[in-house]
Amino acid sequence: MPTLDENHTGARIRGQRRLARLTQRQLADLLPYSYSLLNQVECGARPATADFVAAVARVLRVDVTTLTGQPYMTELQRDRLAELVRPIRESLDLYDLGPNPDLTARPADQLIAGADQLCADVRATHLRNAARNLPGLIAELTHAAWSTPATELWQALASTYRTAHDISVKLGYYDLSAVALDRMDWAAQRASDPCLAAVRQYMRALVYFREGEYRIGQRLVASGHSVVGQAEQTREALAVAGQLHLGASVISARAADKTAVKTHITEARRLATQIGDASDVHWLSFGPANVALHEMSAAVEMRRYDDALKQARKMKLPPTLATSRRAHFLLDRARTEMETGHTEAALKSLVDARRAAPEQTRYHPGARETITGLVHLSRRTPDTLNHMAAWIGL
Known part of the structure; x- marks a missing residue:
């Protein structure tokens, strides 16, 4: 049987607890979890679930990544993925420099198609390919949008910033993901696109979901609904609104608000029934299948594992998911x-x-x-x- 070294979440929780000069009993008294569970997590006998880690991080006033150990540098370096992060970080810093006189960008239609392809690569989990191609495309789109300002170019640039966020989160670089979301907001404002702005609020809400700040996450979802409410009631706007409800459902589940979970899932299902599969809209995967997946995720977050398993066994995922x-x-x-x-x-x-x-x-x-x-x-x-x-x- 493999044995755990001290490089696991429970051991990091123990280390941070000691730095805060708290005993196990004192920390447990500040958590919505038992002393027994904390003891088992610290010694590695029980897994540290995301909600448990978020609760501990809030009490100890540290980032979640301090406890999870992300980014996992040994594996990232072994997989040659760490070396792809610095170029992304540098490309995000080009946003306010205007046109690059040393750069010749491809035609606008190719750049826009390239931004869309990066979204597809991330959804297909081709992270290496997306990370490798992202910095150059951001540089080209930044140059093109400043040289010939057009809504479509600003939208495409916002999309690449969203891809930078997605890749950063999946690889555990949460500081970089926050920068990417700021850049996404910057580009969305120049595109005057309320749907893009609402998608950005949805992603910010998930950041606070991960950090255990559920009230802030709920406020960001409400802000997203307000923003997308300014747009015409198109299929795009309805899909974004539906995805906001799905985000709110898992945030509410983590906050143990069963009534809110039911309300958001019901509204998301109504919208999915109205517009059908809208997985092509902003690559949000919104549709009936995603509503069912979020309903199961909400059950997991509320630790209703028997219900979640029943739902999982009945789940029939479409081949296009x-x-x-x-x-x-x-x-x-x-x-x-x-x-x-x-x-x-x-x-x-x-x-x-x-x-x-x-x-x-x-x-x-x-x-x-x-x-x-x-x-x-x-x-x-x-x-x-x-x-x-x-x-x-x-």
């Missing part, structure tokens, strides 16, 4: 299977997630925590779990 969403579902399913004692099924779901989206799975903190939990639940660790634990960096 983005790979990133499919992999996220498999990770949610693995967690519910582990929590309900179906360890073999949980390992299979993790293997399926790895097969579908290896880069996304390897750098997802939830995958690491579920594997940690399986290691401690297994009396005899199967070779597949040994391999998964080594691959994930445990």
